[in-house]
Amino acid sequence: MTELHGPGRARHRRKKTALVAGVPLALTAAAAMAYGTAFGVFGADAQPKAAAAPAPAWADDTADGFASVEAHGQKGTYGGRGGRTVTVRTLADLEKYATAAEPYVIVVAAAIPVDPKGKEIKVASDKTIVGAGASGEIVGGGFFLGRGVHNVIIRNLTIRDSYAGVWNDKEHDFDAIQMDGAHHVWIDHNDLRHMADGLIDSRKDTTNVTVSWNRLSRNNKTFGIGWSENTTADLTVHHNWFRETEQRNPSTDNVAHAHLYNNYLQDDPGTDITSSYGNYARGRTKMVLENSYFKGVDNPVIKDATAALVQRGNVFSGTSGRNESGGTAFDPKRYYRYTPDRAADLPGILKAGAGPREDIGTTNGTQAVRATTLTVAKDGSGQYRSVQRAVDAVPAGNTAPVVIRIAPGTYRETVKVPSNKPHVTLQGTGGSRKDTLIVEGHASGMTKPGGGTYGTGGSATVAVEADDFTARNLSLANDFDEARNQQLDGQQAVALRTAADRVRLDDLIVSGDQDTLLLDTAAKDRTGRVYLTDSYVIGNTDFVFGRATAVVDRSVLTLKKRWNGTSAGYVTAPSTPAGRKGFLITRSTIDGDVSAGSFHLGRPWHAGGDASLDPQTTVRDSTLGAPIKKTPWTDMGGFSWKDDRFAEYKNKGPGAGGPSADRPHLSDAQAADFETADWLGGWKPAD
Structure with a gap:
């Protein structure tokens, strides 16, 4: 990518060198993957070769905490395991199976509106109700578990928006989950928010409940426990993220x-919701409160004179x-095993882990359906000889996962995954990412067949325009030879371009010189999130650039010399729209066989001279080699x-250095909002 303003246009050239020469050993091996049977017909030369998918790991998950304790004739909580698995997309089907007498695993694979608003779907015993990845939502209603109902799992759902317009609503008992006896x-792992009454109400001697890994937000009366004169209830509440919730966080009465x-x-300043209190032990409650983190909360811990509350390890x-604290409570380890995390680590842990996950309720982290496998091999032993032919075979409007398994070899071609073919995975099948290479040598200023030039984006060896895309265990390269093409106006040569949302890049080598990795969006007003892990990105000039919201995690950014052997360059050139997040480089290494003090970490790319852009790069918790300049950021194009x-x-x-006017550092408080989960915004790529 070159500057669009300023005295001259940069042309950085080098001799053509062998790909991945001197590349360090692999960081991690890609996990083995299993996929299901093929769907439909994929062309005359297609030869489907697929095996039935094994049961996903989440299907065997059982509760921990007090929900795991044997009591009331029930040995733990395992939901509908052993019953039929059904997928529902309508309220009628959800109610049909939730109220049935027999056990069911009910996979919610759509946003289901509830009519009338505020209705609570009655749930019978022995049920698992689970969202399919991030797609399962209950909108405008919730669930009710009556007296004697037992062995129920409610998991990985978003339950939201029964709010009736009155903040302290005393007229509408519209809960997300209500349990009476x-x-x-x-x-x-639910996302519960914006209901007319409680997000969770555990009432009337409801017991042996575990509430874990949920996000609870934008609510007044959030989580109430008790409403009984008896003191019989046992509950575990762990690894939940309460944010912008006024009261009952939770409130426990006679527990x-x-x-x-x-x-x-977490209660952020300057918002329209202010906490009145955090955790509350009421009546004859015995509470153990440990290793939790309270940020900005008013009255974080309160207790009645009759309650016992033991605190330890909180921040x-x-x-x-x-x-407040006081009295003698109990030892949780008498009832079940657990190992708490450090309280100081919780903001990062829960931003990354709380709420719905793509790998729960699904077979491969994308949808609750079997994946189709297509195979590519140069020697003809697969269904297709080229990667693009396999992509072409994916149906337009595809809604199911398609995994294209690519045998080891060098595939000299360009590959484009168009926007109407989401849910595609490109998976190298070799023992190393170096075994399978997709490579081409187009540059921005080269003439295309049929006339015109490629342009920067059009030079990409692999172009991804479809959402929910994954690439694993591959090398992607642009080997355009700058040394032999010095006369060319337009040296930019992209190896990989993404212009889509929810793009997962794992265990890759992405190699080029100028403009190696273009992380873009489909349009300036469109979201484009990218998560790149355990990979190498190699280049010398603006070689990670674009307007996407992207995280580079546990990876190596390898700096190369230019075509003539000189050392000078820029790692990032973000063109982030205002109000969006740009590039976050975390837990990574930036280094290479180049001169000390010769590379900038980044510069602002105001594409087309657009002054409204607000480019962003943050580099944190990473190792910076000697090539990084002491003043690591620089201007670009007059900005x-x-x-x-x-x-x-x-x-x-x-290459690291302390804070200064030329080297800004985040404070600890600022860094708490610069985590991977803040960038990915609710999207949780499968590990």
Whole structure:
């Protein structure tokens, strides 16, 4: 990518060198994957070769905490395991199976509106109700578990928006999940928000409940426990993220054993919701509260004089008001095993892990359906000889996962995954990512067949325009020879271009010189999230660039010399729209066989001279080699980097440096909002 403003156009050239020469050993091996049977017909030369998919790991998950304890004739909580698995997309089907007498695993694969608003779907015993990845939603209603209902799992769902317009609503009992006299219930990995009454109400002696790994937000009366004169209930509440919730976070009334640990309660300043209190032990409750994190919460911990509340290992940041403890409670380890995380680590852990996950309720992290496998091999032993032919065989409007398994070899071709073919995975099948290479040598200024030039984006060896795309265990390269094409106006040569949302790049080598990796979006006003892990990206000039919201995690950015042997370059050139997040490089290494102090970490690309852009690169928790300049950011095209967003946090290595006017660093408080989960915004790529 070249500057579009300024005195001259950069042309950085080098001699053509062998791909991946001197590349370090692999960081990790790609996990083995299993896929299901083929669907439909994929062309005359297609020869489907697929095996039945094994049962996904989530299907055997069982509750921990008090929901795992044998009581009331029930040995733990396992939901509908052993019953039929059904997929539902309508309210009628959901109610049909949720109320049935026999066990079911009910996979919710769509956003289901509830009519009338506020209706609570009655759930019978022995049920698992699970969202398919991030697609399962209950909109405008919730669930009700009545007296004696037991062995129920509610998992991986978004339940939202029964709010009736009154903040402290006393007229509408519209809960996300209400339990009156139930037992053995596991509520896990849900996103619960904006309801007319409670997000969770555990009432009338409901017991043996575990609430774990949920996001609870934008609500007044959030999570109430009790509403009984009896002191019989046992509940575990752990690894939940409460954010912008006013009260009952939770409130526990006459609870025999309330074990709260590893929860993150966050009240941000300047919002329209202010916490009135955090955790509350009422009546004759016995509560153990440990290793939780309270940020900005008013009255973070309160207790009645009659309650017992034991605190240990909690962190309080910016809190005010009551913070109480006292009395003798109980030892949770008498009832079940658990190992709490450090409280200080919770913001990162829960931003990354709380709420619905793509790999729950699905067979491969994308949808609750079997995947189709297509095979590519140069020697004709697969269904197709070229990668593009396999992509062409995917139906337009595809809604199911398609995995294209590519045998080892060198595939000299360009590959484009068009926007109407989502849910595609390109998977190298070799023992190493170096075994399978897709390579071409187009550059921006080269003439295309039929006339015109390729342009920067059009030079890409692999172009991804479809959402929910994955590439694994591959090498992707652009081997355009700058040394032999010095006369060419337009040296940019992209190896991989993404212009889509939810793009997962794992265990790759992406190699080029100028403009190696273009992380873009389909349009300026469109979201494009990319998560790149355990990979190498190799280049010398603006070789990670574009307007996407992208995380580069646990990877190596390898700096190369230019075509003439000189050392000078720029790692990133973000063109982030204002109000969006740009590039986050975390837990990675930036280094190479180039001169010390010769590379900038980045510069702001205001594409087309667009002054409304607000480019962003943050490099944190990474190792910076000696090639990184002491003043790592620089201007571009007449735009000052100081007017945009460039920062570091806790980097190390010879290229790292302390904070200064020329080297901004995040504070610890700022860094808490610069985690991978903040960038991915609710999307949780499967590990």
